[in-house]
Amino acid sequence: MQIVTTQQVSHGSHFRAQVLRGYQQKINPFIAVDHAWMSGPTFPPHSHAGFSAVSYVFLDSESGIDNSDSTGVKNLIKPGGLHWAAAGSGIVHEEVPAEPGKTVHSLQIFIALPEAKRLMQPTSLTLEAEDVVSVKIPEGKVRIPVGEFNGVQSPLNTPTDVTLLDITLNAGASINLQVKANHNAFLLPVSGAFTVDQQTFSFQQHKVPVFSSQENEQTITVTASDAGAKVMFFSGKPL
Numbered sequence: 001m002q003i004v005t006t007q008q009v010s011h012g013s014h015f016r017a018q019v020l021r022g023y024q025q026k027i028n029p030f031i032a033v034d035h036a037w038m039s040g041p042t043f044p045p046h047s048h049a050g051f052s053a054v055s056y057v058f059l060d061s062e063s064g065i066d067n068s069d070s071t072g073v074k075n076l077i078k079p080g081g082l083h084w085a086a087a088g089s090g091i092v093h094e095e096v097p098a099e100p101g102k103t104v105h106s107l108q109i110f111i112a113l114p115e116a117k118r119l120m121q122p123t124s125l126t127l128e129a130e131d132v133v134s135v136k137i138p139e140g141k142v143r144i145p146v147g148e149f150n151g152v153q154s155p156l157n158t159p160t161d162v163t164l165l166d167i168t169l170n171a172g173a174s175i176n177l178q179v180k181a182n183h184n185a186f187l188l189p190v191s192g193a194f195t196v197d198q199q200t201f202s203f204q205q206h207k208v209p210v211f212s213s214q215e216n217e218q219t220i221t222v223t224a225s226d227a228g229a230k231v232m233f234f235s236g237k238p239l
Contacts, residue, residue, distance in 0.1 A: 014040035048087035063102035069093035080129030088120035139173035162236035169224035185235035192229035
């Protein structure tokens with residue numbers, strides 16, 4: 001296990017985030033992750049190319065996101081939902097809170113595309129909140145926006161092989177997370193605190209545990225604090 005740090009950033013009075021950037025070789029195929037709160041229009045329409053921009057809105061978000069892009073897509077990303085824009089050869093998009101005066105709590109995730117798909121025709125995948133598979137376990141609950149957990153598969157077929165899990169753990173509960181052979185993985189604290197390998201992680205500490213790919217499958221044991229924990233699990237095969 002390695003530990004990397006997030007940075008606190010803000011843009012104007014409507015946007016703040018903890019951002020995980022600058023560690024692409026450690027978290028490959030992920031490029032960056034922004035854990036953000038947005039309460040008003042912040043970024044004008046902007047372009048992406050050669051990778052995917054993924055928006056995941058947390059269930060506790062006060063508002064959804066109005067999303068639009070240059071391919072003609074216009075949709076509402078509701079709390080609990082996910083939108084995956086594979087920019088490929090190039091896309092221009094804009095995301096703003098759907099309800100003025102309310103705050104969007106979300107992740108913006110940037111993911112590399114395999115070399116053969118980097119110049120693909122831009123395309124979008126949307127997973128509505130009600131279609132995200134959720135698994136209740138004695139330790140808490142796991143939502144599966146992308147990938148697989150304990151044999152339960154997300155309906156999304158994504159252009160990059162990754163897993164994204166939204167995990168809620170009860171107070172003091174432990175969960176074993178499996179990382180496929182030759183996949184990188186990391187855990188992003190969202191709320192509460194948890195321990196891995198006797199080290200504690202929380203949103204306030206700005207620390208993220210990263211697990212480099214191994215020849216064999218890895219098991220990560222995550223234990224919540226006495227107040228419980230919410231954590232995002234990311235894994236993927238490096239490109």
